Amino acid sequence: MKKLLIILAALLIPLTALPVLAAQVRVFVADMNAIGVPNRDEMKATLQMLLSSRLTGDRTMAVSSAGEADVIVSGTYVTIGKIFSVDALAKTTAGKTLTRAFVQGESQDELIPAVSKLADKLSADLAKIYAAPLPSSSTATMAAPAMVAPVVAAPLAAPKSDFIKKEPQLNKAPAAEFIKPRDYEQGSAGGWLSKRLNGAANLIATGKTLPDGSREIFLAEERRLSYYRQSNDMKLVAETELGNSEKILSVDTLEGSDGATEIYLTILRSDELSSQVWQVKGDKLVLAAQKLPYYFRSFSLAGGPKKLYAQSMGREDDFYGDVAEAVRNGSTIALKNPIKMPRYASIYSFNQFRDSDGKLQTIAINPDGYLVVYDQELKELWRSNDKFGGSELYFQRDDDANVRVTGDKSRWVFMNQRIQVSSKGEILVGKNDGFWVLGNARSYKKGAVHCFTWDGSSLAEKWRTRDTQNYMPDYYYDDARNELLILQTVQRPSVSTRGASSLAIKKVE
Amino acid sequence: MKLKQTVAIAAAAGALAAISVPAMAFDNEFHGTSRLRYFLSNYEQGGGGNPLGVNASGLVGVPSGNATENLKLNNYFEQRTRIFYTAKASDDLKLVTGFEIDSVFGDRSQSGTTPAAQTVGTAAFTGATGRNEGGALESDTVNLETKWVYLDFKIPSTTTRVTAGIQPFKDQLKGIFMDFDAAGIMTSTKAGPATINAGYFRGYDQSYFGTGRPRGMDDLNIGVFETKLAASKNVNVGGVYYLYDDARGTAPSGGNDFQLHVFGLTADAKVGPLTLSGFAAYQGGIIKDVALNGSGNAYLNALAYNVAAKAAVGPGTLKTALLFTSGNAANTGRHLTGWVGTGQSQNASFAGFASAGTSTYNESGMMLLNRNAAAGTGTTDNEIIYNTGNGTNPTNMQGVYLASLGYDANLSPKAYLNANVGAAWAAHSNGLKPVDRGISATARNATNYMGTEVNIETGYKMYDNLTASLQAAYVILGGYYKGSANVAAVKDPENPYTVRTSLIFNF
Incomplete structure (x- = not known):
């Protein structure tokens, strides 16, 4: 008997691995109407074809005539303003309504993904209705x-x-x-999510993990640095506010020689860099150095140990010369091991990684938002088709040469999302999308972090986070804890409020 | 040939074709600026130029609508919008365009916008050219202007960037010679820390005005050669050469041929907490057949220099600057020494400079004393030193000493207050100097002190891109203008003032 059971189980296991083709629902996409679009007839035929293709899967199969079909699908594609909606109705051949589904989007770029989503919805619903067996685990x-x-x-x-x-x-x-x-x-649940934090922070940095298990987190608004300890909640420990003429462009941390966390604030004051270094002393923030004429960033170059880097500002160049390792001694910054920047790259928009042959490649986000990979000679190897990065944080520099043209005394220089390279060589980059990104008027509405690996010829996406429901001003990947800290602006600052932020922490596998 | 080979060859050809076509993903980039201003002023009427220019008798006229030196208040709304669209084919190739829509509330609209048909009470308006109009009832005017259209590309395998077409240009002498929009070709080449700019603009082609001559024979040609060296992160130095060659022969009385050469050295450095900048420039040239003390050729040798400093002080920036341009004395010969700032002169000789300027000096922060594009409104600006040479044509440039001091303060992250004070003196006195009728009908004032301006600008950033501001400026006229008002009694011209409320949207 025991042997019989084993044999039976052995026979059943491969069966579960087979696709259940016999259970497919045969679907015919009869007619797709198109409203409010140019080339209406062409669009109708295109939509019909797109939906048919995407309805061919494990649960459903698109057929070429109503006579062969179990279900007949008709639909409408309508655009109103910038928004479009694709609605579909599935009926039996006898005319009985089975299900309805719709997907909407905001631009033509989203149309094909929207049709795919619509097909998925229909497939799922029809599969349930026809009680088709679910695919096996391997198929799933x-x-x-x-x-x-x-x-x-x-x-x-x-x-x-x-x-x-x-x-x-x-x-x-x-x-x-x-x-x-x-x-x-499924909502945004998952991982750890802070409560609403007062102040719309632009930047985040993490410090040490303290003996009680809490973690130092530093958030920076335009003119305020806040020191939190994160455990079960975010506890504000200390904060400091800068002068009205100062603006924080970056916040980074490094462990000082005495073991205390040092916070490097890149600050612009009156058109010049006037950066500061703060130290955590117990529950206080203490100013350790100021008026430093450098942009600072601490990060793991090519996934290596976290170091402090610096770059200068030129008289006209916003970012002047090479990025170099920086060592602070009191109020003096010593630079060493300069790194040549490829075209458009700056201390805030680049990193390096090693390919499978151990060659060092440089990656940067160019001003248009494309990821560009450069070889060792800083020649372009590859660039993405999608845009990444995107930040609402900017600084301004005098632009007398163009004021007659632009009507603006200042030139706007936007910061960008950081590019992090993990110790495993994975490349992480933030991406914001928005409904209002026009010139210097930026208002992003959602963000995500994407993880790539270099496959020798291009960057292959390994995973990405779900879109946040808010603008993502900054993120930080804590390599040691394998956690992703995603900062979100839940309310933008206004005349009467500082705005608000939230912090989500997610474990990465 | 076997089918398999044919397919392989076709596939290879297809693949080759695919890799030989570069990926061209167009990016669209929009920028713009829109400002709405409400003016309250005794001199400003939106016309542009020097409001205190003298007539042939050396008297300062009063603006239209006035009969005494006690001037009536003008109030008007001016709207100016610019839209910039750039089609980017790649990092190295883009088409840049810029458009402008201007109007004054209540100006003209519909079919009655041709300036020639503006007689009061005349119903039979004709045409609808509409430029800078459309602010009257029922609007509807063809008032979209194209300011810039040019290609911006990098020559492959070089560091040379080319801009070709109608484009903005500003000289590296802070704009005191040329700050204009012009059709031309500019190149900018990077060589390590050095940048070399070279280019050519054609300002005017006189064959468009009925000369019957071939195209391109009688032109205003402008040549540009600029070098700049970023010696370190804190020091930039440069040298410039500009050629202004007006070979149109437009008006024998104003000179058949006018050729200027400008050489300059520039520097910009950060020294400790101070940011210093400045230039020194020489201008030399010839004006052929000019009507000046008889007729013949005149020769020009002029100078200009500038020094400026600024530093972060308290909650803002303290700044100071000095501009000097040399001037002509009451010239009895043919040797001119007045610095010439350029101006518009379509179908006219350089005498047209008085009408619309193409030279600026923004560093002063002045609103009424000199032409400052950063505080002004464009070609409708009214400023006393309208041309940086402080004159109306190359034979009567007075030159100027213009000293200014200002402080830009951030009152809060959203609010700012800028205050400036500036004083100007004519470098030389000549026929443009007003007479003091209190002494005699021909007695020029003894002092060259033209006046002192005090101004403030305060603003509030309602959003990052939208600012509401209030500007106010008052000029205390100096002894240069004493007793020179062109009114019945012997009076000084009224001190100019302006109050401007603005809404400015930049994106």
């Missing part, structure tokens, strides 16, 4: 939920949906490459 890895990382262990419990992973080993993953609506339905 190809479907959308499988693109989500597994839950990460304590101390943070990140839900699967927080990271959308790509599985390069899979050849067939058309449907799963899209973020499915259910990801959004």
Whole structure:
């Protein structure tokens, strides 16, 4: 009997691995109407074709005529202003309504992904209605939920949906490459989320982990540095406010020679750099150095140890010369080991990584937001098709040469999202999207962190976080704890308020 | 040939074609500025130029609508919007365009916008050219102006960037010679820490005004050669050469041929807490067949220099500057020594400089004393030293000493207050100096002190891109203008003032 059970189990296991083709619902996309678009007829045919292709999957199969179909789908594509909606209605051949679904978006760029989402919705609904057997576990890895990382262990419990992973080993993953609506339905829960923090912080940096397990976190608004300790909640320990003519452009930390955390604030004052160094002394922030004419950033170059780097400002160049390692001795900064910058790169928009041959490559975000990879001779190797980066933080410099043209006495220089390279060689970069990014008027509405690996010829996306529901001014990947700290602006500052932020911490697998 | 080979060759050809076409992903970039200003002023009427210019008798006229030196208050709204669109094919190739829409509330609209048809009470307006108009009832005017259209590209495998087309240009002498929009070709080449700019602009082609001559024979040609060396992060030095060659032969009385060469040295350095900048420039040239003390050629040798300093002090920036341009004395010969700032002169000789300036000096922070593009409104500015040479044509430039001191304070992260004081003296006195009728009808004033301006600007950033501001300036006229008002009694011209309320949206 025992042997029989084993044999039966052995026979069943491979069966579960087979796609359940026999259970597919045959769907015919009958007619797609298009309203409010140019080339209406062409669009109708295109939509019909797109939806048919995407309805062919594990659960449903698009057929070429109504006669072959179990279900007939019709739909409408309508644009009103900048918004479009694709609505679909599925009926039986007898005319009985089975289900309805819709997806909306904001630009033509989102149309094809929207049709895919719509197909996914329809497939899922029809599969339920026709009680089709669910795919087996191995098949399921190809479907959308499988693109989500597994839950990460304590101390943070990140839900699967927080990271959308790509599985390069899979050849067939058309449907799963899209973020499915259910990801959004799961809400933003997961990991650790702070309460609303007073003040719209632009920048984040982390310090040490203290003996009680709490972590030092530093948030910077335009003119305020706040020192928090994060454990179960964010406890404000100390803060300091700068003068009206000063603006914080970056905040970074480094462990000082005495073991205390040093905070490097890059500050612009009256068109010149006037940076400061603060130290954590117990529950206080103490000024250690000031009026330093450098941009500062501490980061792990090519995934190496975290070091402090500095770059100068020129009389006309916003970022002058090479980036160099910086060592502070009191109020003196010594520079060594200069790093040549490729075109457009600055201390805030570059990093390096090693390829599989051990060659050092440089990566930067160019002013248009494209990721560009350069070889050792700083010649361009590759650039992304998608845009990344994006920050609302800027500084201004006198621009007398163009004031007659622009009507603005100042030139706006926007900061950018940091590029981090992990100790494993993974490349992390932030990305903000917005509905109002026009010239110097920027108002982003959502952000995400993307993780890439270099496959020898291009950057392959490994995973990305779900979009935040707010502008993401900054993020920080804590390599030691394998955690991603995502800063969000939940309320922008206004005439009467400092605005508000929140901090999400997610475990990365 | 076997089918397999044919397919392989076709595939290879296709692949080659694919890699030979560079990826061209267009990026669209928009910028713009829009400002709405409400003016309260005794002299400003939106016309542009020097409001205190003298007539042939050496008297300072009163603005239209006035009969005494006690001037009536003008009030008007001016709206000026610029939209910039750049089509970026790549990092190294883009098309830059700029457009402008201007109007004054209540000016003209619909079909009645041709300036020639503006007679009061005339109903039969004709045409709708509409430039700088459309602010009257029912608007609807063709008032979109194209300011700039140029290609901006890098020559492959070089460090040379080219801008070709109608583009803005400002000299490195802080604009005191040329600050204009012009059609031309500029190149900018980087060589390590050095930048070399070279270019050519064609200001005017006189064949467009019925000369019957071939195109390009009688032009205003402008040549540019600039070098700049970033000697260190704290020091920039440079040298410039500009050629202004007006070979249009437009008006024999004003000179058939006018050629200027400008050489200059520039520097910009940060020394401790101080930021210093300045230049020294020489201007030399010839004006052929000029009507000056008879007729013949005149020769020009002029100088200009500037020094400026600023430093962070308290909650803001303290700044000071001095500009000197040399002037012509009451010239009895043919040797001119007055610095010439350029100006518009379409179908006219350089005498047209008085109408619309193309030279600026912004560092002063003045609003009424000199032409400052940063505080002004464009070609509708009214400033006393309208041309940086402080004259109306190359034969009567008086030159100027202009000293200024200012403080830009940040009252809060959102609010600012800037205050400036500046004083000006004519470097030389000549026929442009007003007479003091208290002495006689021909007695020029003894002093060259033209006046002192005090101004403030306070603003509030409602959003990062939207600022509401209030500007106010008052000029205490100096003895240079004593007793020179062109009114019945012997009076001084009224001191100029302006109050401007602005809403400025920059993006």
